[in-house]
Amino acid sequence: MNIAVEASDLIKDFGSLRALDKLGFKMESGEIFGLIGPNGAGKTTALRVFSTLLLPTSGYVRIFGLDVVNDADEVRKIITYLPEEAGAYPNLSGWEYLEFMAKFVVKDKDEVRKTVNEAAAICGLGERLKDRAKVYSKGMKRRLLVARALMTKPKLAILDEPTSGLDVLHSYHVREIIKRYVKEQGVTVLLSSHNMLEVEHLCDRVALLSKGKIVAEGSPQYLKQKFGSANLEEVFAKVVGLA
Amino acid sequence: MLKGFGNFLLKELKELVRDPKILLGMIIVPLIMFPVLGAVMNFSVQTVQEQAAKASLLVLNNDGGNWSEVLISSLNVSLRVFVVNDTSPEDVLAQDLLTAHNTTQFAEIPLGFSENLTARMQGNLNVRGRLNFYSVFSGTSLFASVGSSMVDYLVSEFNRQLAPDVVGTGKSTIINGKIQKDVDPAMLSSLMISQAIAMPITIMILLTYSMQIAATSVAMEKEEKTLETVLTLPMDRFAILMGKLSGSIVVAALGAVAYMIGFNYYMSSITGAIPTATSIDLVSLGLVPSLFGYFLLGVSLFVTLLSALALAVIMSAFAENVRSAQSLVSYIYPLIFLPSFVLMYLDVNALPVAIKVLIYAIPFSHPIITSKAVIMGDYWTAVLGIVYVSAFTLVIMYVASRLFATEKILTAKLRFRGLRRRKQVPSEELQ
Numbered sequence: 001m002n003i004a005v006e007a008s009d010l011i012k013d014f015g016s017l018r019a020l021d022k023l024g025f026k027m028e029s030g031e032i033f034g035l036i037g038p039n040g041a042g043k044t045t046a047l048r049v050f051s052t053l054l055l056p057t058s059g060y061v062r063i064f065g066l067d068v069v070n071d072a073d074e075v076r077k078i079i080t081y082l083p084e085e086a087g088a089y090p091n092l093s094g095w096e097y098l099e100f101m102a103k104f105v106v107k108d109k110d111e112v113r114k115t116v117n118e119a120a121a122i123c124g125l126g127e128r129l130k131d132r133a134k135v136y137s138k139g140m141k142r143r144l145l146v147a148r149a150l151m152t153k154p155k156l157a158i159l160d161e162p163t164s165g166l167d168v169l170h171s172y173h174v175r176e177i178i179k180r181y182v183k184e185q186g187v188t189v190l191l192s193s194h195n196m197l198e199v200e201h202l203c204d205r206v207a208l209l210s211k212g213k214i215v216a217e218g219s220p221q222y223l224k225q226k227f228g229s230a231n232l233e234e235v236f237a238k239v240v241g242l243a
Numbered sequence: 244m245l246k247g248f249g250n251f252l253l254k255e256l257k258e259l260v261r262d263p264k265i266l267l268g269m270i271i272v273p274l275i276m277f278p279v280l281g282a283v284m285n286f287s288v289q290t291v292q293e294q295a296a297k298a299s300l301l302v303l304n305n306d307g308g309n310w311s312e313v314l315i316s317s318l319n320v321s322l323r324v325f326v327v328n329d330t331s332p333e334d335v336l337a338q339d340l341l342t343a344h345n346t347t348q349f350a351e352i353p354l355g356f357s358e359n360l361t362a363r364m365q366g367n368l369n370v371r372g373r374l375n376f377y378s379v380f381s382g383t384s385l386f387a388s389v390g391s392s393m394v395d396y397l398v399s400e401f402n403r404q405l406a407p408d409v410v411g412t413g414k415s416t417i418i419n420g421k422i423q424k425d426v427d428p429a430m431l432s433s434l435m436i437s438q439a440i441a442m443p444i445t446i447m448i449l450l451t452y453s454m455q456i457a458a459t460s461v462a463m464e465k466e467e468k469t470l471e472t473v474l475t476l477p478m479d480r481f482a483i484l485m486g487k488l489s490g491s492i493v494v495a496a497l498g499a500v501a502y503m504i505g506f507n508y509y510m511s512s513i514t515g516a517i518p519t520a521t522s523i524d525l526v527s528l529g530l531v532p533s534l535f536g537y538f539l540l541g542v543s544l545f546v547t548l549l550s551a552l553a554l555a556v557i558m559s560a561f562a563e564n565v566r567s568a569q570s571l572v573s574y575i576y577p578l579i580f581l582p583s584f585v586l587m588y589l590d591v592n593a594l595p596v597a598i599k600v601l602i603y604a605i606p607f608s609h610p611i612i613t614s615k616a617v618i619m620g621d622y623w624t625a626v627l628g629i630v631y632v633s634a635f636t637l638v639i640m641y642v643a644s645r646l647f648a649t650e651k652i653l654t655a656k657l658r659f660r661g662l663r664r665r666k667q668v669p670s671e672e673l674q
Contacts (some may be wrong), residue, residue, distance in 0.1 A: 014654070051475045054650045073477065081475040087467035104476040 002029040003065075004156055004188040010059035012045050012212075019045040021212035022059070027190060027205075029064075032182055034199040035192045036232065037209035043192035044084060044160055046209070050190065051070065051081035051158050064155055077105075078155040082145055084164050084192075090134035094125055094144050097133060098151065101153075105152040119144075119151035121175055139170030146174050151179045159191040163198060175202050196232035210234050215239045268570035276577040280584055283598055285628065286587065290595045298390055299323035300594070301340060301349035302637065303330045308357020309374065317401045321393060332415075332422055347379040348390040363409055372410040374398060378428040379417045381590070381619070391429045419620060435618075436588065442614040443583035448546075450551045450579050450607060453495030454572045457552045458559035460487055463557075464566030480647045483641075488552045495548065535618030540627040543613040546629060549608050550636035551575070553643045554602055560646050561655050582608035588613070606632045 005027035012020040017130055019042050027033045035043045048054040050061055052072040061068045066075045088097045095116065102115040120129055123143040133141065142162070149157050162178065163171040178200065182189055193199045199206055200220040208216040208223075216239045220232055227235045259265050264477045300322040304311050305310035307328065318324050325344045335341060335349055352374060376394050391414060402409050416426040473483060532540060555572045562568035582602050585594070591602055591612055602608045610629035616624040646652050 048471075048653075052651060053471060053474055076475055077477040079475065081472065083468040083471040085468065086472060087469060089467075089469060101472075101476070181484050 003027070004029040004031065004063065005033070005190060006062045007046075008060055010046070010049065010061060011043075011057045013050060013055060013057045020049070020056075023209075023212065024059070025207050025217060027188065028104050029188050030182070030186050031204045032178070032189045032191065032202060034203035034206040034207050035190070035209055036196050036199050037193065037236070038194055041194075041209040042212040043194075043209055045212075047081070047158050047160050047190070049077060052076055053081070062094070080149040080152060080154040080157050081159070082149040082159045082162060084160040086145055088133035088136070088141055088144055088196060091132055092128035093132050094136070094140075095120075096121075097144065098129070100240060101148050102151065115151050119147040122150055122181065123147035124173075139166050139173075142166055142170065142174060143177070146177055150177070150185075150187065153185050154187060156188045156190060159189060161193055162191055163193070163195070171198065171215055178202065196236060200232050204236060206232065208232075208239055210236075210240050246510050261653050262566075262570075265566075265570050268573035272574060272577060276580065279577070280581055283581065283585060284589075287589055287594050287598055290593075298348075299325065299344060299346040300390070301335065301344050301346055301516040301666065302326045302392070303335065303349060303351040304328050305330070305354050306352045306356035308552075310357035310360040311352045314352060314356075314372075314374070314401055314528070317404075318397050321397060332375070335377075336420060336422070340376060341379065347381065348394075349377050350394060351377070360405075360409060363406065371408060373413055374410055375413045375415065375465045377417055377422065380428060380431060381592070391427070396624050439615065440587055443587045446544075446547075446607065446610055447579055447583045449495055449498070449548065451576060453491050453548060454551050454555035454575065455569060456494055457487060457491040457496040457555040458562070458568040459565050460491060461556050461559040462562050465562070465653075466564045474652070478589040481644050484556065484643055484647045488549065491552050492545075492548060495552075501513070517561050532614075534622070535622065536625070537619070539617055539622060539629065540610065540613050543610045543625060543629050543632065546632045547606055547610050550632055550639055551579075553636060553639040557639065557646060558642050560622065560643075560652050578605050579607045582611060583607065586611045586615075603631075606635045 003026055005025075007026075008024045010020050010023040010187055011018065018053075023042070023046060025033075035046055045054065048064065049056050050068060051077070052068050052075050055069060061077050064078060068075050068139070087095070089100075092100065098116045098119045099112060102112045102119075106112055106115055120126075120168075123129075123146065125140060125143060128136070128140065129144075136144065142165075146159070146162055149159060159178070163174050166174065175198070178189060181187055191199075191203070203220065205217070205219050205221070207214045216227075216235065218226070223232065223235045224230070227238045229235045229238060269576045302315055302318065302324050304315065304326050305328070315324060315326060316485075323578065325346070330338075330340070332349070332351055341347060341349065344441075360372045362370045363372070376391060395412060398410050398412050412426045412518050413425065414429075416423045416428045416431055416492045418426075433447070461470070464473070474480065526596065554575060556661060558575070559568035562571050582605050585598070586600060591599060591608075594602065603612075609632050613625040613628050616622070646655070
């Protein structure tokens with residue numbers, strides 16, 4: 001088994017508030033793994049620690065063997081991070097934005113063009129990439145950003161609520177992008193969502209998060225069978241004692 | 244008519260007034276800043292006036308007649324007069340008599356003064372007495388011409404007692420140890436003030452604009468979460484900070500150039516319309532900065548701008564959105580406005596010690612001080628100012644770089660617990 005992500009006894013405190021409470025799980029390479037839970041469960045905090053933005057209070061996270069604290073610079077070379085409800089630079093065109101981002105990862109001019117072309121294919125925005133990002137709809141912006149997160153073929157893509165705020169059609173499109181890319185490029189994806197039904201269809205395995213702790217973990221099928229539930233929402237309700 | 248306006252206005256006012264950053268930045272800061280500014284100006288003006296009241300005058304009595312004694316008695320009413328006989332103006336400078344008598348001005352009663360006055364009194368209207376006044380120009384200040392005005396007043400009083408226009412005054416200015424004949428210190432001072440106003444105004448506009456640009460730029464990255472994205476890229480985080488600062492400097496510099504062109508046109512429109520009684524050529528008087536002086540002024544402006552931008556970046560790191568960032572940087576404005584307003588009209592060396600220390604301690608004072616110092620050829624003041632502001636900038640840059648290197652750039656928030664009714668949970672970090 002090729003371990004892509006390993007988190008152990010991860011604690012993150014904000015003052016007196018414990019956002020992550022001994023969080024621990026492992027992810028295999030090429031897997032789509034979902035952290036799911038309600039608002040305030042600690043999903044974003046966890047993803048920010050994995051993406052080297054926040055320092056853990058204690059515990060550790062290793063990404064392909066690299067420690068997110070001690071080897072942060074190396075980790076940043078193999079990951080991409082998509083924050084929840086992130087925007088693009090409003091006065092740059094979609095194309096310029098992708099170019100700007102690509103230049104941090106690939107140096108050669110031809111490689112940059114190739115990478116941006118790849119992103120253009122992923123997002124499917126076509127000629128609209130020439131428009132400034134400020135005129136994009138929410139769905140177009142999200143497709144642009146998902147393409148940005150995948151275009152450099154990172155070893156691990158960390159996507160926070162990739163379909164947050166999108167309508168059914170745009171959500172479907174973004175999910176298809178992620179699925180297809182993982183299949184074609186072998187990228188490992190760690191994502192978060194509070195939409196448990198959606199995650200069922202997208203993730204190989206999920207971890208249910210409540211108050212900073214993992215309360216259940218496994219494939220959606222396994223969890224549904226284990227808790228005798230029709231869907232992950234019911235599983236979650238049973239696990240946290242709501243049902 | 245305007246249905247719902249009242250309700251909407253009430254909501255708007257509640258929203259704005261309850262925002263502690265707006266309350267502080269827009270209402271409380273100006274309420275404190277301008278009274279403080281007024282108090283500083285008042286204190287400074289009073290001190291300068293007291294100094295002027297105690298002013299002394301060295302009189303070169305080269306006449307030795309009765310009328311010169313009468314004139315000296317008249318001058319002695321309001322000035323502490325020291326009299327020396329048979330000394331030329333050039334000797335005063337050569338023998339450093341001004342320093343010896345702790346004064347910056349002297350008047351010469353030339354040979355023949357009493358003879359002329361006697362002739363005039365006997366009906367010869369073609370002759371009159373003349374008093375030659377000399378004052379050392381030491382820098383631009385609203386009060387630089389006090390001595391000259393006082394001598395004018397005392398001579399006019401003397402004339403009023405005796406006969407109209409019986410004594411006329413000739414005025415010269417001593418600039419960098421050289422006597423500039425017929426250059427009126429009062430006129431020179433007012434001309435220099437009109438020129439010197441440009442720098443404080445430019446500093447105010449340039450610094451406030453560029454701080455707003457830098458703060459908005461960082462806050463927008465935070466608001467749009469593009470900062471989170473770039474912080475996870477394989478790049479040097481110090482490069483993000485430097486990129487932000489450099490971008491703001493370029494835009495601010497373009498703004499400053501555009502502003503200076505516009506302001507120059509505005510000033511020349513005004514001064515061009517006013518007929519001048521005398522023409523004072525500042526270039527021939529050596530009262531324009533040398534090339535090296537311009538260089539020092541440029542360096543001073545640059546390091547000050549950098550310190551202001553770094554400060555704005557740090558402040559905006561504590562803001563959650565663009566509006567908060569703009570309110571937060573406005574807390575710095577009193578530190579820009581205070582020296583600008585004070586130094587616009589007053590010479591820093593003439594200020595009371597406490598205010599002088601305060602003005603020197605504020606980094607944003609130094610380009611203005613430098614602009615005045617380089618005109619006088621005082622390069623040491625300019626260089627020391629640059630060293631001080633550079634050290635301040637390095638400290639600020641270090642703090643800013645530490646902020647960008649850690650999670651503080653994302654999690655730092657300025658809290659106004661006392662102003663909030665309820666303690667708020669940092670919900671953003673918990674999702």
